[in-house]
Amino acid sequence: MTAKVIDGKAFAAEVRAQVARHVTRLKQENGLTPGLAVVLVGEDPASEVYVRNKGKQTVECGMTSFEHKLEADTSEGDLLDLIARLNADSAVHGILVQLPLPGHLNSDLVINSIDPAKDVDGFHISNVGLLGTGQKSMVPCTPLGCLMMLRDHHGSLSGLNAVVVGRSNIVGKPMAQLLLGDSCTVTIAHSRTKDLAEVCRRADILVAAVGRAEMIPGDWVKPGATVIDVGINRVERDGKTRLLGDVAYDGAAAVAGAITPVPGGVGPMTIACLLANTLTACCRANGLPEPEGLTA
Ligand SMILES: Nc1nc(=O)c2c([nH]1)NC[C@@H]1CN(c3ccc(C(=O)N[C@@H](CCC(=O)O)C(=O)O)cc3)C=[N+]21
Numbered sequence: 010m011t012a013k014v015i016d017g018k019a020f021a022a023e024v025r026a027q028v029a030r031h032v033t034r035l036k037q038e039n040g041l042t043p044g045l046a047v048v049l050v051g052e053d054p055a056s057e058v059y060v061r062n063k064g065k066q067t068v069e070c071g072m073t074s075f076e077h078k079l080e081a082d083t084s085e086g087d088l089l090d091l092i093a094r095l096n097a098d099s100a101v102h103g104i105l106v107q108l109p110l111p112g113h114l115n116s117d118l119v120i121n122s123i124d125p126a127k128d129v130d131g132f133h134i135s136n137v138g139l140l141g142t143g144q145k146s147m148v149p150c151t152p153l154g155c156l157m158m159l160r161d162h163h164g165s166l167s168g169l170n171a172v173v174v175g176r177s178n179i180v181g182k183p184m185a186q187l188l189l190g191d192s193c194t195v196t197i198a199h200s201r202t203k204d205l206a207e208v209c210r211r212a213d214i215l216v217a218a219v220g221r222a223e224m225i226p227g228d229w230v231k232p233g234a235t236v237i238d239v240g241i242n243r244v245e246r247d248g249k250t251r252l253l254g255d256v257a258y259d260g261a262a263a264v265a266g267a268i269t270p271v272p273g274g275v276g277p278m279t280i281a282c283l284l285a286n287t288l289t290a291c292c293r294a295n296g297l298p299e300p301e302g303l304t305a
């Protein structure tokens with residue numbers, strides 16, 4: 010069997026087009042323009058490229074992009090002051106603080122100072138609690154993007170065995186909550202899991218979010234399974250920098266039913282969902298109905 014390749018890049022373009030249509034309507038009918046503020050502390054080249062991409066796609070969707078670049082040695086007080094101003098700014102509907110933050114800043118404290126209604130990353134403890142109890146929340150972008158691709162491919166996920174490899178607050182844990190919400194039988198596995206290969210081989214849906222290049226070989230994949238590869242690992246190989254997933258792609262694609270590539274899979278969907286969340290936040294803030302199909 011050769012897996013169907015799930016084209017995250019094309020899917021993300023569709024999601025952004027849908028967001029853009031809603032934005033046009035919001036402007037015409039309500040005089041509203043959704044705004045996203047991105048805060049970057051310090052100068053990490055990869056983060057800067059990524060922040061620039063987000064800004065560009067935000068504007069292409071008709072929304073306003075606010076970029077705040079702060080010095081690497083910015084004090085916690087100054088960062089919290091900026092977040093307080095963004096919380097109070099009615100032109101800002103979404104706030105994203107790029108992670109990781111420099112070590113002298115307490116990222117939990119910083120994230121929890123964001124107005125939960127503007128927390129488009131879905132990392133605030135109140136959004137985490139709302140998601141965990143099945144209440145309306147802002148849902149983390151990467152797991153939301155994965156869920157959209159899975160629903161599109163399978164229709165219903167009900168009763169399927171889902172194995173999430175990775176237990177981070179950003180991907181693994183919220184991914185497990187979303188799969189549970191769609192009635193999967195969910196296992197969260199990680200680097201210490203006993204017989205990890207056997208656990209993975211039971212998965213109808215295998216989500217790899219460990220952050221280690223090609224950690225999951227093809228013979229851990231059940232024939233016909235759907236493989237969602239969240240890893241984006243920059244690796245030097247043959248003198249070139251290559252982007253590798255957490256799954257050994259060729260081996261996995263030979264047995265899986267469907268698989269997301271790296272690049273062009275989960276990554277573009279993450280940004281598209283960030284824009285979708287900003288739109289959702291703008292609608293909620295103004296008491297307007299939420300766009301359908303763009304939330305969990
Ligand atoms: N508060 C916060 N929220 C985030 O969502 C967040 C963050 N901090 N810090 C950094 C990570 C990283 N991240 C990516 C999103 C998209 C691609 C993406 O579009 N990747 C392309 C390839 C890009 C390339 O060539 O490097 C792809 O997979 O096809 C990559 C990385 C979001 N992050």
Ligand SMILES: [Mg+2]
Pocket residue numbers: 110111112113114115116
């Ligand atoms: Mg820190």
